[in-house]
Amino acid sequence: MKMKWEKTDKKSDMARATGLGSAGDGTHHWMAQRVSAIALVPLVFWALWSVVNLVGADHAAFTEWLSAPINAILMILFIVTTFYHAVLGNQVVIEDYVHCECLKIAKLIGQKLFFAALGVACAFSILQIAL
Amino acid sequence: MSSEMNSSSTSYEKPLSPHLGIYGWPLNMAMSILHRATGVALSIGLIALTWLLVAAASGPEKYDQFMEYATHPIGQLFLFGWTVALYFHLFSGVRHLVWDTGKLFNLRNAKIGGIAVLLATVIFTALTWWPKLEGWLS
Ligand code: HEM
Numbered sequence: 001m002k003m004k005w006e007k008t009d010k011k012s013d014m015a016r017a018t019g020l021g022s023a024g025d026g027t028h029h030w031m032a033q034r035v036s037a038i039a040l041v042p043l044v045f046w047a048l049w050s051v052v053n054l055v056g057a058d059h060a061a062f063t064e065w066l067s068a069p070i071n072a073i074l075m076i077l078f079i080v081t082t083f084y085h086a087v088l089g090n091q092v093v094i095e096d097y098v099h100c101e102c103l104k105i106a107k108l109i110g111q112k113l114f115f116a117a118l119g120v121a122c123a124f125s126i127l128q129i130a131l
Numbered sequence: 132m133s134s135e136m137n138s139s140s141t142s143y144e145k146p147l148s149p150h151l152g153i154y155g156w157p158l159n160m161a162m163s164i165l166h167r168a169t170g171v172a173l174s175i176g177l178i179a180l181t182w183l184l185v186a187a188a189s190g191p192e193k194y195d196q197f198m199e200y201a202t203h204p205i206g207q208l209f210l211f212g213w214t215v216a217l218y219f220h221l222f223s224g225v226r227h228l229v230w231d232t233g234k235l236f237n238l239r240n241a242k243i244g245g246i247a248v249l250l251a252t253v254i255f256t257a258l259t260w261w262p263k264l265e266g267w268l269s
Contacts, residue, residue, distance in 0.1 A: 037227075048218070052259050060191075
């Protein structure tokens with residue numbers, strides 16, 4: 001893929017440079033990462049304590065635990081917040097380290113779709129167990 | 132403009148920042164890298180969490196199979212690693228949030244804060260795993 005800023009015989013320098021400023025959503029991205037981080041502090045304490053103590057529980061015990069509204073609600077909140085935070089975070093990591101432009105775009109899109117799919121699978125499973 | 136700049140930039144040595152190889156491993160650098168590394172590792176760990184939930188929703192058979200892996204010593208090691216990473220990332224993340232307000236952002240406090248993050252990680256990991264540890268020991 002030829003990127004907009006690459007030199008070709010026909011392009012002026014102006015044509016290569018215009019339209020490549022910031023996408024304009026950096027502040028929102030930064031803020032969303034912080035807000036999700038704040039929400040995650042209590043959720044993570046709850047999730048870690050629960051999960052470690054549930055390891056080894058049988059299916060009946062696990063589904064009974066997850067069927068309690070408080071646990072189902074907290075688990076969904078944890079899932080949604082974590083996946084959102086993880087997507088934002090991994091975006092920055094990819095932007096920093098992947099320099100080949102088309103590979104970067106593929107990875108940025110790929111990780112978003114990947115985590116979105118995982119998140120939906122989690123949320124659906126929780127609801128199926130709880131309802 | 133670009134062609135002139137390109138040609139002139141090769142005519143003198145530009146100053147470069149020191150190469151990575153000359154740095155040691157000061158605490159603050161390790162903490163910074165670890166925050167990123169744990170963030171990525173935790174993201175990968177989310178696959179296992181998804182697996183658990185989907186398996187539980189699919190019925191006892193799939194669930195039991197997952198638990199077989201999860202209670203295996205290697206599975207437990209992964210889970211333990213995930214909890215250490217998460218506690219570290221959480222406390223380190225709180226430190227980031229404090230810095231974002233402009234507070235404690237200097238070398239002395241960064242060092243004290245770094246040690247506090249490491250201590251908190253150890254203490255909370257131990258507290259979380261204590262019931263399990265007791266079960267194994269008795
Ligand atoms: C399973 C849960 C979590 C996952 C998967 C996760 C993942 C990530 C990732 C991938 C990054 C990007 C790393 C970087 O840019 O260097 C990140 C950054 C961050 N995380 Fe998390 N995180 C989780 C939980 C938390 C929690 C509980 C906090 C609590 C405060 C937190 C606070 C932060 C902050 C403040 C940043 C931005 C750091 C910076 O700007 O360098 N995260 N996270």
